[in-house]
Amino acid sequence: MKRKLFPLLVGGVFCVVVMSLYRMLEMMQGAELQHLEAPAGQDFYRLQQQIDKLERLLSANNRLVVTLRDSLLHRQAPQGGGGAVNVSAGSAHSPADAPPGCRLAQGMKGRADGVQLLDVYNLLPFDNADGGAWKQGFEISYRGNEWDEQPLEVLLVPHSHNDPGWLKTFENYYQDQTRHILNNMLIKLTEDSRRKMIWAEISYFSKWWNDIDEQKREMVKRLVGAGQLELVTGGWVMADEANSHYFALLDQLIEGHQWIQRHLGVRPRSGWAVDPFGHSPSMAYLLKGAGLSNMVIQRVHYAVKKHFAQQQTLEFLWRQSWDSSPRSDITCHMMPFYSYDVPHTCGPNPAVCCQFDFHRLPGGRAMCPWKKSPQPITEQNVQERALLLLDQYRQKSRLFRSHVLLVPLGDDFRFVEASEWDAQSGNYQKLFDYFDQHPELHVKARFGTLSDYFEALHRRLDAMGTALPALRGDFFTYADRDDHYWSGYFTSRPFYKRLDRTLEATLRATEILFSLALAEMRRFRGDGLLVADFPVREHFRRLTAGRRSLALFQHHDGITGTSRDPVVVDYGTRLFHSIMNLRQVLQSSAHWLLLLDKSQYYHNQSKPFMQLDDVISAHNALPLKTPLALSNEPRSLIIFNPTEQLRSSVISVVVDSPDADVVDATTGQPMAAQISAVWAEPTQASTEQFQLDFVAELPPLSLVVYHVTKASFGSAHRARYTFHRRGNPPAVQSEHFQVSGLERPEADAPLSLSNKHISIWSSPETGLLQKLRLLPGPVREVQVQFLWYGTQRNQDKSGAYLFLPGEEGAQLYSSSEPPLVRVSRGPVFSDITSCFRHFTHTVRLYHLDGHAGRSLEISNMVDIRSEFNRELVMRLVSDVANGNRFYSDLNGFQMQQRRTLQKLPLQANFYPMTSAAFLQDATSRMSLLSAQSQAVASLRPGELEVVLDRRLQQDDNRGLGQGVTDNKLTASLYHLLLEDRRGGAEEVGGASVEHMSLLAHLTSLSLNHLPITMVAPSDSQVPKLRPFLPLRSSLPCDVHLLNLRTLEDSQESDSPSQEVALLLHRKGFDCSSAPQAPLQCTWSAQEEYSSLQVDLDRLFSPLRFHSVRRSGLTLLREDDQPESARQPAPPHVARLRPMEISAFRVEVA
């Protein structure tokens, strides 16, 4: 006890001293800056020097405080007592007392309430039996008197599915179809108040709004107010739910909801997702958090639909797997039949339903493929037609528990012509009138919106005293017929799936720095105004455009890779331009924040003060590092740490000298560095460019400055290389580096690398990983393999959507000539690179103390442009005894258990992986963390494989009309983590809920939010820069700052308000795999996990909040806590529930 108390005491005293010094310096600085404004003579220079000195001292102290605080916290933690600075109601814990931290996970294990989709999968035979008229279902019967007491209430919901890009670009669809659809909607709904319509895609709606005049806008508002037009979901797009990350999913929802609130003053109540290729509970969580009460989903495996129809569970309360309460429940309606078009929505028989799509009347362009055309409704046929339709309605109604029936009326890009409105509403009105005139039929039908339907449903359920069943799980992997599983799109166009995440990380970093810069400016001026030279509006417009590009790409034909080639180019160009534009905002914000003398700020768009250290030349190119010219004058490197954690990171830049020094610009302290070769060819090192890597200690959200100078010969540690190639030793050119080990006698010995935590052994022949040892544990089997999948030889072949591999399964990758293997060893990192014809594969170990040293970095550069109908896979083969179970993430938000089932075809056992997957047994867990979305499977025990790229020559008959052959040189990045588990033996049965470990969370955070390196100009006139340290300590390691997003001014459009959306995600985590050495951060105690009070002022100190108000996830005003709950002065307290995202409307300074 004494031993622990002493450093604590010393640390505490030190903190107090440093803090008072800080206050004093701050006061002095303020006073002296005032003096500076007066005309000064020779004193000026001396004064400036003094300030410089003080600044250096101040920064050094600040950073020391951050480091000290972090280390104190983790030292203090094992005692488990209170007193943690961040958390008021609990305590900080370290892995030493791990089990209490797992109560949440434990509490969730084996929950039996409601329906668990994994159990349904175990139960179903997947026999694809012929169901008759409803091919994938069954014959539905009824007596006819079921509705005598409670009449059937039918709500016909007109809709038009508008893809923001697919066969045409967003712009072309808008010009050719969408604007006409919306214009007609306005006229036709105004004509007849009985007509209704729903609209989902705000990207289109907002574009159209900009085109229409004030009078039309007033008409729109009237229609919305009268309940004739309903905006459903209200997202920027109808988002993909497999590949999209929850940051982007939420951001596109915020963008849409904010637009709706501003222009229409309403909020969406019901969700509508009829086309995404499978459905995720993460989306359900976000919709619920955004204040929606209901949702509709459609693309669900046909066998699951049939089962749910038999059980009358097509309507259910979708509950999060991890939620032990009904808090996350949202009412969900699953459409029972094959599609959302008219033939598949009125009832089970498409041949009949198609006759009630009056857009397909004879003489028009559209027809019914079932050979029976619709007929206009006349006095002569109305009885026969009405009864035919009623029969379908009644059959469909038997699949649901209430007597309210939802019948969508629409299809892709419907109501382009005004005449379609006349045809649909005229004919249906006659049928509705007929029903009204015949009360003996016990049916009422009318046009309605989605919320009309759900209101009626809830009314009926309440009256019946019936509650809907709860359901847990997800709806992947989707199959629409036979063995046609939609697992191809989990990987299609992987280049853009990765570019998406690059934009996402850039956007988040920019949002945070921009918000902080604005807050600092207001504080600096003291009058709440911004600095005149800072292009606030321009930058806010860039930020908005960036948000919208990322949002647009979340569309279910965007990030999925299922658009035509020119549309892919259009998306890619938008992503690329947004990254470029956001970088300007980022650079400019960092510039202002770093300047010691703010009066030196200027904005020059064509020649920014600082620039990122890499260049992306086009939408289809990978980033390329810009070589830095070094001299004896120090070059300033500015590093931004976009994570809320203090981290040791390896910063990598390209320089023009093999000798360089890196020092911390504030303290002058030299940093550990390594010079490596830049390989122009696999065996030829560049003589002009060199890679400089150094270890940077980066406080949370900080901007830190380093100086790089050209050093004397031999000053920096250079990497040493060995080359291997079986049979044919390579000739290596590398004049600045030591090369050895060409084909020596011991060449059969495995190649090995190790750092403090891990040792690895690789094949001398291929360089691929074979064994791994987590020190001090035993040597484990972990092999890396590469394999090819081909496609079926029959008519149905893989395409952009479908994965239809040949019967032979995966074939081991083999090459005619042995690969070149290059091993590099240095003090900062060591790696093994294998150069194969179709890919370059690198496994790297960092020699770092922090969490970065505890995982293996894997990177691939893939090029399969020469191939024909092939998919390349990376497979890990381990000795983990996971049986047929593994876990993959859903949208980076939660983990979902997967079961590999032999009764399903191979392609059905592939799942989306947005950021993580793991295998585990009683004693260990192997996690693969990724920086891009792709397909994942565990086909045999111990195995985990990811699909890297796919090149497919043909269309797969889902409307796209082409294959995927626009492959590019594509990068992928991972961290592989092996962890010991304790108490994991119970993990064998049940649909258990699992979380990533804290170490895995931190590793994933670092992987997805790499430090951003900027370079200042080389001239000696560089103004004085000081580090920017907005946080005094790291956030607890289970709390993630999802975003700090400046909101738009409510009066002045395109301008930032003083309000910022603070989005915090408290992650669930697993403690059975606590790391051997403790982590450098604390986490919240779980004893009171449901009511954890967090003091935001202490969490974000010295960042200050003027006021804090909790709001809904999309920051709608009506979701705000009442004015009385506003917290104008400290303490600003927030409740953070585990697994949950919390949104606050704050004013920050």
Ligand SMILES: [Zn+2]
């Ligand atoms: Zn669509």
